Amino acid sequence: MSGDDGRFVGRREVLAALGAAALAPTADEVLGLSGASAPSPEHAPMTTGEADATLRVRTYPRLASAADRWSGWSLATLAAHGAVGDALDAVATYAQSERDGLSAVDWKLEAGAGVSLPPGLDAPTLIERFAETVRERDPDAEHACHLLLWSEPLNFRIGYGYTRSDVAAAAEGAYTIANVGATERWDGRAVTKNMAIHETLHAFLTGEDAEAVIGHSCEHNLGAVRHVGDGIAEVTPMATAYAGRSTPMDETTWSGRGCRDPDAFYRHDGVDGVDEWRHTTELSEGTLDAAARYVEHQLTGD
Numbered sequence: 001m002s003g004d005d006g007r008f009v010g011r012r013e014v015l016a017a018l019g020a021a022a023l024a025p026t027a028d029e030v031l032g033l034s035g036a037s038a039p040s041p042e043h044a045p046m047t048t049g050e051a052d053a054t055l056r057v058r059t060y061p062r063l064a065s066a067a068d069r070w071s072g073w074s075l076a077t078l079a080a081h082g083a084v085g086d087a088l089d090a091v092a093t094y095a096q097s098e099r100d101g102l103s104a105v106d107w108k109l110e111a112g113a114g115v116s117l118p119p120g121l122d123a124p125t126l127i128e129r130f131a132e133t134v135r136e137r138d139p140d141a142e143h144a145c146h147l148l149l150w151s152e153p154l155n156f157r158i159g160y161g162y163t164r165s166d167v168a169a170a171a172e173g174a175y176t177i178a179n180v181g182a183t184e185r186w187d188g189r190a191v192t193k194n195m196a197i198h199e200t201l202h203a204f205l206t207g208e209d210a211e212a213v214i215g216h217s218c219e220h221n222l223g224a225v226r227h228v229g230d231g232i233a234e235v236t237p238m239a240t241a242y243a244g245r246s247t248p249m250d251e252t253t254w255s256g257r258g259c260r261d262p263d264a265f266y267r268h269d270g271v272d273g274v275d276e277w278r279h280t281t282e283l284s285e286g287t288l289d290a291a292a293r294y295v296e297h298q299l300t301g302d
Contacts, residue, residue, distance in 0.1 A: 051104045052104050052105060053105050053299035054299070055088050055105070055106070055295065056108045056167075057109050057145045057147055057203075058110045058111075058112050058144050058145070059084065059109070059110070059148075060112040060130075060147070060148050061074070061114050061115070062115060062116075062117070062148070063115055070113065071114055072114035072115075072151075076192055077151075080193060080195075081111055083193035083194070084147065084196050085107075085109045086281060087200065088107035088200075091288060098289070098292055099295070099296045101296045101300065108144075112137075113137075117133070119152055119155065121157070123177065124164075126148075127175050130177070131146070131172075131175045143172065144173045144174075145167045145173055145204070148178070149180045150180065150181065151184075152181050152182065154182075159179065159182070159254065159256070160241055161195050161198065162176065162199070165203075166202070166205065166206055168294075178192075178199045197237040197281060198238055205287075209291070209294045210290050212293060214264060214266050215264070218259035218260065218264065219238060219290075220239060220258060220260050221238075221239075221259075221260065221286075222239075222266050223235065223239025223243070223266065223286070224267040225265060225270075226269055231275045232274070232275075232278060233277055233278070235277060238283075241254070245271060250271075251271075266285065266286025
């Protein structure tokens with residue numbers, strides 16, 4: 001969210017702007033903060049020195065009221081924003097620990113003012129209009145992944161989300177959409193969080209990274225589907241909307257329309273006998289490995 005001076009702000013400031021007193025009962029759940037000693041989620045460096053690479057993401061909700069540029073920030077969009085921060089932290093920590101070419105990796109997550117665009121657009125058109133808005137608002141914006149937290153539950157041309165390219169593919173970065181309104185309407189908060197992570201991580205992955213880890217170029221297959229109890233399967237973010245059968249009312253109410261191959265997933269324990277699907281924001285080892293490769297190969301020197 002932009003401050004009065006036009007800057008972007010972090011999750012704590014977003015919460016304060018919305019009214020901490022009103023949201024206090026659910027603040028810890030929404031923002032993933034454990035107390036006053038928690039690090040600022042706006043910029044959580046992994047090291048006190050200069051980073052080899054930084055994962056940068058800016059989030060923008062759909063504007064709910066033209067009279068208030070802060071409108072659009074709700075419990076759902078804040079939860080999605082916070083989940084993305086947790087995922088960035090996990091990738092940065094893993095990359096710094098596991099990649100020999102990286103000694104220090106940072107991440108930066110910022111919240112922007114709401115975006116007003118017409119309803120009913122298809123995904124490629126919406127993402128281009130979103131990109132135009134970001135360019136007009138901040139022509140000198142730093143290289144980042146720009147995530148639109150859209151809200152249009154009945155627009156099946158957008159579905160649950162869409163990502164145009166990875167962040168290194170263009171000088172201005174990447175543009176991606178998570179349709180929070182749809183996931184909240186049809187599946188609930190756990191899927192909302194996972195799809196926000198899912199679409200963001202598409203911007204920090206390529207088919208080559210997936211191929212190196214799982215022998216298959218489909219990025220969705222980097223996810224994991226684990227049986228965690230009798231008839232219960234747990235799904236990680238990159239597998240969300242792709243873990244079950246490609247039919248409605250299975251793992252998610254509406255299935256993803258992109259690539260999938262259950263036999264090529266980093267881990268997939270199968271769908272037979274599953275009658276309950278759970279979603280975890282924890283990233284699979286395969287996702288972490290592929291994203292860390294991307295950070296090392298594409299973001300160093302950024």
